Amino acid sequence: xxxxxxxxxxxxxxxxxxxxxxxxxxxxxxxxxxxxxxxxxxxxxxxxxxxxxxxxxxxxxxxxxxxxxxxxxxxxxxxxxxxxxxxxxxxxxxxxxxxxxxxxxxxxxxxxxxxxxxxxxxxxxxxxxxxxxxxxxxxxxxxxxxxxxxxxxxxxxxxxxxxxxxxxxxxxxxxxxxxxxxxxxxxxxxxxxxxxxxxxxxxxxxxxxxxxxxxxxxxxxxxxxxxxxxxxxxxxxxxxxxxxxxxxxxxxxxxxxxxxxxxxxxxxxxxxxxxxxxxxxxxxxxxxx
Numbered sequence: 001x002x003x004x005x006x007x008x009x010x011x012x013x014x015x016x017x018x019x020x021x022x023x024x025x026x027x028x029x030x031x032x033x034x035x036x037x038x039x040x041x042x043x044x045x046x047x048x049x050x051x052x053x054x055x056x057x058x059x060x061x062x063x064x065x066x067x068x069x070x071x072x073x074x075x076x077x078x079x080x081x082x083x084x085x086x087x088x089x090x091x092x093x094x095x096x097x098x099x100x101x102x103x104x105x106x107x108x109x110x111x112x113x114x115x116x117x118x119x120x121x122x123x124x125x126x127x128x129x130x131x132x133x134x135x136x137x138x139x140x141x142x143x144x145x146x147x148x149x150x151x152x153x154x155x156x157x158x159x160x161x162x163x164x165x166x167x168x169x170x171x172x173x174x175x176x177x178x179x180x181x182x183x184x185x186x187x188x189x190x191x192x193x194x195x196x197x198x199x200x201x202x203x204x205x206x207x208x209x210x211x212x213x214x215x216x217x218x219x220x221x222x223x224x225x226x227x228x229x230x231x232x233x234x235x236x237x238x239x240x241x242x243x244x245x246x247x248x249x250x251x252x253x254x255x256x257x258x259x260x261x262x263x264x265x266x267x268x269x270x271x272x273x274x275x276x277x278x279x280x281x282x283x284x285x286x287x288x289x
Contacts, residue, residue, distance in 0.1 A: 004072070009034035010082045011075070012068040014103050014206045017058045021085070023050045024102050034084075038065075071207045080179050080207075081106050089113060097225040097251050101204035104222075105179050108200035112170050115147040116289050119227040119248075121220075121241050122156025122234040123266055130234040130266060133258055134159035135166070137231060140284040142169025149174065149227050151219065152187050152201070156233050156241075161190060165197050174223050175203040176215035183211035220244040221251075228289050229254030231281070235269030242269055245278070254288060256281045 013019065013034055026049050031037045037059065045056045075081070083089045084103045091113040094100050106113075118141055120134055134156045138148045142164035150157040152173035164171035171194055175183065179201060182188045191201055204222065205215060220243050224230050230248040232255065235241035248255050255278040260267025274280050281287060 004076075005035075007075070007082060008068055008072050009038055010084050010103050011071045011206065012038060012064055013084075014082075014105075014204070015064040015067055015071075016055075016061070018055060019058065019102070021099055021102055023055060026050055067208075074180065074207060075105075078180075079107060081110060083110065091117075091226045093117070093227065094222065094225045097221060097247075099221075100225065101222065104202050104204055105206070106200055106202045107179055108195045109170070109198050110200070112147055112172055112198070112200045113202075113226065115145070115170060117147040117149050117172070117227045118287060118289055119149040119223045119230040119244070120156065120160035121150060121223065121230060121232055121244050123236055123239055123241060123269075124153055124155035124157075125266070126155040126159070126234050127264065127266055129261070130156055131159045134233045135163035137233070137258070137284050137287075138163025138171075139167045139169075141287065141289070142167035142171065144284075144289075145169070146289050147172055149223055151176070151216075151223055152182070152184075152191065154184060154187070158187060158190060160233075161194055161199075164199070165193055168197065171197075171199045172226070173199070173201045174219055174226070175201060175211075176205070176219035177203065177211035178205050178207040178209040179203050180207045181211065216240060217243050221247040224248035224253050225251055227253060229256055229287060231256045231258070231287060232270055232273060232278070233258045234260055234264075234266040235273070236265055237268040237272070239269050242273075245273060254279065256287055258282065 138160045148164040148171040150160040
């Protein structure tokens with residue numbers, strides 16, 4: 001019963017609008033537990049650093065308590081768990097990034113997040129060269145017990161997940177929406193394959209969160225944050241992939257790039273990264289993990 005109760009409070013915390021890690025830390029410093037925050041009165045929440053009136057109102061929002069109960073019921077029925085930043089299952093690499101998620105929702109293998117991980121990212125409209133390259137790197141890294149992290153998007157992300165599955169290795173998909181939805185829809189069966197092969201699907205977003213455009217840059221910081229390094233395979237000049245590499249550099253992660261055809265628009269971003277000092281790789285053995 002205690003485990004279910006604690007799960008409820010973790011869900012509730014994620015539903016509080018505008019509650020980032022700094023505000024959460026200040027609340028925990030005062031109240032010690034999420035349960036104590038849950039039962040706090042308005043007067044208890046005053047004079048806490050960063051906790052302004054709007055945040056107090058969001059904490060006291062009654063509808064979140066009802067929604068948390070609904071989410072808990074759904075999660076229990078659909079084998080969705082939630083881990084908080086204080087727990088040993090939380091990815092160590094993620095703890096020290098700027099603004100780490102307070103909690104992660106997870107379907108599948110929780111232990112996977114302790115594995116050595118490499119992210120593989122690239123453009124959605126990839127070429128055959130990109131597909132084969134993503135699968136080849138992913139396959140070989142997964143065979144060497146590396147967890148392949150990507151975003152379940154079309155293109156390079158999908159091929160990276162598939163490469164790990166073909167190798168009977170581990171792969172983690174990080175979503176930009178709640179785990180009650182698979183986006184894009186056409187990757188529903190790929191998501192099921194990931195789970196059947198002892199992989200995991202994770203998200204910082206509570207159930208019911210739609211895959212809105214604004215969620216994906218934030219999602220990308222988790223992809224790079226979990227990983228020791230990020231491998232880029234095909235990226236156009238202005239690409240979401242480049243947001244991930246920006247996060248990787250901010251987080252002190254290694255950035256690796258597979259060179260591309262200079263006549264392809266899918267290689268403009270990758271070749272520019274090489275010019276800027278990213279490590280050019282043509283073999284998985286050149287990636288440090």
